[in-house]
Structure formats: structure tokens, C-alpha cells
Amino acid sequence: MLAAIVVASTMAVYPPLRDICPARAIFGFHWNTSLLGVVLILFILTSMLVKRFSCKYLCPMGAVLAIFNKISPIHITVDQHNCTNCGRCEAECPVDIPAIPENIRSAECIRCLECIETCAVLETVELRLG
Ligand code: SF4
Ligand code: SF4
Known part of the structure; x- marks a missing residue:
């Protein structure tokens, strides 16, 4: 494809x-x-x-971004201990990635950072190196 x-x-x-x-x-x-x-x-x-x-x-x-998503040293991470499973990040994702936050590393992510902005629990969704 x-x-x-x-x-x-x-x-x-x-x-x-x-x-x-x-x-x-x-x-x-x-x-x-x-x-x-x-x-x-x-x-x-x-x-x-x-x-x-x-x-x-x-x-x-x-399609090109999907490849770089896999090899990028910068990732969006979710602290599962803080997450309340409120569903806001999934609801606000502009490309409708299913099963966020579990699927936060989806190849379809366009790194808009909306999930970080929308999460109300401090330091739960973050951009990390490594
Ligand atoms: S918005 Fe934050 S607290 Fe809510 S499901 Fe997403 S990561 Fe968890
Ligand atoms: S960064 Fe944007 S596209 Fe990627 S999971 Fe978060 S809201 Fe969705």
C-alpha cells in the first residue's frame, strides 16, 4: 500500500x-x-x-510518518498508574486512533500532541526521549 x-x-x-x-x-x-x-x-x-x-x-x-513513528527516538508515553481511563485523549484524537491510551504508540499518530493537552491528570501523558 x-x-x-x-x-x-x-x-x-x-x-x-x-x-x-x-x-x-x-x-x-x-x-x-x-x-x-x-x-x-x-x-x-x-x-x-x-x-x-x-x-x-x-x-x-x-504513510511516511508511520515509518518514522516506529524508529523515532521521541515517543508519547502514558503513566498507567496516573491514568483514570477517562477516555478524553481517545475522544480528542483528531485521527481517531482507537484504544488510546493503550495504543498511544500507534503508527497512525501524527504527533499533534492533543492527547497531552487534553489530559487533565498532571504528568500522565508526556513526550519522552528514548
Ligand atoms: S486523558 Fe489522561 S487520564 Fe484520561 S484516559 Fe487519557 S491518559 Fe488516561
Ligand atoms: S498525538 Fe495526536 S494523533 Fe497522536 S495519539 Fe495523541 S491525539 Fe492522537
């Missing part, structure tokens, strides 16, 4: 995928073909139906 995304992303700047790239259509103001119009409508519709559809299922950056 990652390989397919990387190849497709690379090819997006060259024909033929260049003509159906939503990023090019939006940021390059290339709305001049019916194909790009369809791509844009699909982009908007899927975003309305599924929260962050593009980020979750299409964005190649997410």
Missing part, C-alpha cells in the same frame, strides 16, 4: 496522474478540466462523509 502511494504520488507530478491530482487542482488553481472537477467533487464529498478521509486513506505523508 505504501509503495503504491509513493509511486502514485511521484507520478502525480507527471502525466497521467498529474491530471487527476486534487492537490494540484486546489493549490495550482487548475480547475479547467472536467476530470479535475470530478476529482475535486469526490474529494469534498468523501471529506463530508468520512472525517479526514484524505488524511487517513490517501495522504502519502501519513
Whole structure:
């Protein structure tokens, strides 16, 4: 899946995928073909139906970040002794990672740090080196 995304992303700047790239259509103001119009409508519709559809299922950056999540020396950690299992961190996670805090090291984490911000128990969710 990652390989397919990387190849497709690379090819997006060259024909033929260049003509159906939503990023090019939006940021390059290339709305001049019916194909790009369809791509844009699909982009908007899927975003309305599924929260962050593009980020979750299409964005190649997410796939690349998932690799670096595994090897990064900086991790988000949860002190299980302090955690009250209130569920706030899972509810506030913008990419809907399931089973937080147990799954706090998920490859899907985008390191937004929202879980650290939202936890009301002091020094429970922290960013750590090592
Ligand atoms: S918000 Fe904090 S206390 Fe609540 S479940 Fe998450 S880590 Fe535990
Ligand atoms: S850092 Fe952001 S994406 Fe990662 S688990 Fe916490 S809230 Fe979710």
C-alpha cells in the first residue's frame, strides 16, 4: 500500500496522474478540466462523509510518518498508574486512533500532541526521549 502511494504520488507530478491530482487542482488553481472537477467533487464529498478521509486513506505523508513513528527516538508515553481511563485523549484524537491510551504508540499518530493537552491528570501523558 505504501509503495503504491509513493509511486502514485511521484507520478502525480507527471502525466497521467498529474491530471487527476486534487492537490494540484486546489493549490495550482487548475480547475479547467472536467476530470479535475470530478476529482475535486469526490474529494469534498468523501471529506463530508468520512472525517479526514484524505488524511487517513490517501495522504502519502501519513504513510511516511508511520515509518518514522516506529524508529523515532521521541515517543508519547502514558503513566498507567496516573491514568483514570477517562477516555478524553481517545475522544480528542483528531485521527481517531482507537484504544488510546493503550495504543498511544500507534503508527497512525501524527504527533499533534492533543492527547497531552487534553489530559487533565498532571504528568500522565508526556513526550519522552528514548
Ligand atoms: S486523558 Fe489522561 S487520564 Fe484520561 S484516559 Fe487519557 S491518559 Fe488516561
Ligand atoms: S498525538 Fe495526536 S494523533 Fe497522536 S495519539 Fe495523541 S491525539 Fe492522537
